[in-house]
Amino acid sequence: MSDDRAPRPTPTSTAEGFPEPAELTALGVGRLPGLLGIEVTAVAAGRIEAQMEVTPAVLAPNGYLHAASVVALADTACGLGCRLALPPGASGFTTMEQKTSYLGTARAGTVRTDAVLVHGGSRTQVWDAEVFDGAGKRIALFRCTQLVLWP
Template identity: 70%
Template sequence: MLAGRLPGVLGIEVTAWEPPRLTATMPVTSAQLAPNGRLHAGSVVALADTACGLGCRLLLPASATGFATLELKTSYLGTAREGTVTAVAELVHGGRRTQIWDATVADEAGRTIALFRCTQLLS
């Protein structure tokens, strides 16, 4: 499912699925770094959005066939230069028409580097 797509290219892997929570990891490599040598903000969003999106897909109600992102927001609290970063995504609202997911992204030492929220429109 992830191979050949952006998550696969970035090395994102799902490591746990305990509904309504999904955990995914991404190795920090030179390909994910910004010109300043720190983890690129877009890489962090890609990890968090992938975790939330996969969780949404797994928890679609029977009446839905898909979803589209209505909104996403990321608050950056830190960064990483190496190691592995982990996103823990959790469903905070599961309605008939929308889902809202929160994700916390942490570095290898467990320090929170980003808080992420997205709203998904179910179709």
């Protein structure tokens, strides 16, 4: 995980062979990511960026961003990244473990995540994601371990 103020490399277009962000966003239509308004904004090898508008639908009853909304944003980015990073011949993946540490919250604006592959093995993948509020303040750290499935 990086420092809040450290410059972050931001992919602006997909590398050859990667789907466009809109194609990955479309996978969520009619499913939880689509219902929450999660949009993929950048795709690169071992990295996915996504964002979500803070609307009443993603808030908790207290008016703050619901913890599950933060997890859904980070987990969606990590899951899409895992899908793109599967080894040849793998049939899919499933989540083995995930952890989220909350450092802040949001009540309005857009929250974004930057998911990065930290381990890409033949049996597991580990992804880290940071979630930021509209001002660029880090509000959550997320890590998940994915089990690679084979036919």
